[in-house]
Amino acid sequence: GAVVSQHPSRVICKSGTSVKIECRSLDFQATTMFWYRQFPKQSLMLMATSNEGSKATYEQGVEKDKFLINHASLTLSTLTVTSAHPEDSSFYICSASGTGNTIYFGEGSWLTVV
């Protein structure tokens, strides 16, 4: 079945630095991908819709200059957390629609900012 892969699964970075998370659709093309953030013991909150070849659509309250999204190909979307702060520490997870019009989630990426 369709698979969505995220990398890295875990990352630790220092405050003030930037970190990139990749989301790949392995056996299908995804013109649209979605990025979610999940704080411990909370729900998945939609951050943005990643559109191949065009600008991402951000949800209200999500800073587009802090969370840079690039969807340069039909199989890859990247989320870059810029100038990371400890409060950005969270579980970030992407999703994409694959064959059979089914939503597939990546494995998620744990970000810890120290």
Added chain:
Amino acid sequence: GENVEQHPSTLSVQEGDSAVIKCTYSDSASNYFPWYKQELGKRPQLIIDIRSNVGEKKDQRIAVTLNKTAKHFSLHITETQPEDSAVYFCAASITNTDKLIFGTGTRLQVFP
């Protein structure tokens, strides 16, 4: 925009009993309502979904009901087992390929 509320936030049941989780949504344009089970630190796993043209759907011990007029849908798990223990999320979407708006989650504990 869409807003999804979910109740209860925690639910404890005895093995073999039934569990019911309820969600309400606000956007009448939503037509797709999936339910996910999530283990700690892992991706959500789709357990059942329902579309707005259907009022009820069942898959073995799991069933989902939808009342589109009242804008609420429910997850029913019968004959619960300890391995059913997890966090469950409802979600709503315009289509089954669109962005998902998740409920707040329910932590289900099934005691042997």
